[in-house]
Amino acid sequence: MRDAQLLLPDFSLILVGYLLCRFTALDRPVWQAVERLVYFFLFPVFLFQSIVRTPLDLHAASALIGAGLALMVCGIALAWSLPWLPGLRRVIDVREHAASAQIAFRFNSFIGLAMAERVLGAPGQQxxxxxxxxxxxxxxxxxxxxMARHGQRSFAAEVVRNPLIIATAAGLVANLAGLAPPDWLQTTLGRIGGSSIALGLLTAGAGMQLASLARGKALGTGVLAIRHALQPLAAWLLARAFGLGAAETTALLIFSALPTSSSCYVLAARMGYNGAFVAGLVxxxxxxxxxxxxxxxxxAGAR
Structure with missing residues (x-):
């Protein structure tokens, strides 16, 4: 019951987004515009500020960073291997797999940061x-x-234009260099970035659609099993292997169990793939x- 109460506020926003999109004049085109605003501006600002605002001690955080990167590599390897597992190669379309593999290892940062603050406070959010x-x-x-390989698109061009990669790189460079926005700008950046969580959760609800899931059941089952069952188990094992403390373990487990990123279908559609199917998986x-x-x-409580 306590866990459900912790989750309820954030998932309530997702439900509100769904209801607004389906039953009011704030229909899908409105939310597509909001989604682009969040993806290309609001959340990059939030991500940049979250990384910059607290000095990052790479040595102190090395175990958590190592466990997080190991978790990501595990999820990516499992997702990419799906078509080559016994019995799945004949039933998984490789092009659909190229667009859907990301479901297994990408994550909804809005929910993660909101949940971490609710469970662990500001230090957990950091x-x-x-x-x-x-x-x-x-x-x-x-x-x-x-997707770039199957779609014959420029991989480098797609990566360097990604706003989240740009914001992360800028934030890490600024943090390690000891740079920070001036005080007069901090409040503005905080308000811009803070709005991204609420709007991100609302757009996740507005984008929900299940009708496209009738096809590709094996692929969908595989990537969702990795995302919601195997990743949390791997995180628990990695927390023990890296000797993480209680707060770090909880943060890693929250991170491992997040729903996939709501921008998965935006990326798939923008690169010419079946966005509707990916949206159903999201x-x-x-x-x-x-x-x-x-x-x-x-x-985390049983550790």
Missing amino acids: LVAVLVGVSVPLANVAAVWP TLSTVLGLASLSGALQL
Whole structure:
């Protein structure tokens, strides 16, 4: 019950977004514009500020960073291997797999940062911000590469134009160089970035659609099982292997159990793939996230 109460505020925003999109004049075209605003401006600002605002001690955070990167590599390897597993090669379309593999290892940062603050307070949000910061470049590169390869598009061009990679790189460089925005700009950046969480959760709800999931059941089951079952288990094992403390373990488990990124279908559609199918997987992942996050918090408590 306690875990459900912790999750309810953020998932309530997702439900509100769904209801607004389906039953009011704020229909899908409105939310597509909001989604672009969040993806290209609001969330990059939030990500940059989250990384810059607290001095990053790479030595002190090295175990958490190592565990986070190992978790990402695990998810990517499992996702990419799906078509070559026994019995799946004949039933998984390689082009659909190129667009859908990202579901298994990308993550909804809005929910992660909101959840971390609710469970662990501001220090926990900073721990998840570190995980997001070091994982975003790897996750986006791994998402873009198979689609660029199958779609014969420029991989380098897609990566360097990604706003999340740009914001993360800028934030890490500024942090390590000891640079920070002036005080008069901090409040403005805080308000811009803070709005990204609420709007990001609302757009996740507005983008939910399940009708396209009738096809590709094996592929969908595979990537969602990795995202919501295997990733939390891997995180629990990695927390023990890296000797993480209680707060770091909880942050890693929250990070591992998040629903996939709501921008997965934006990227797939922009690169010429079946965005509707990916959107259906994002929807189902958002629903499953309630169970996986609750399970992850229980694992964290049982450590």
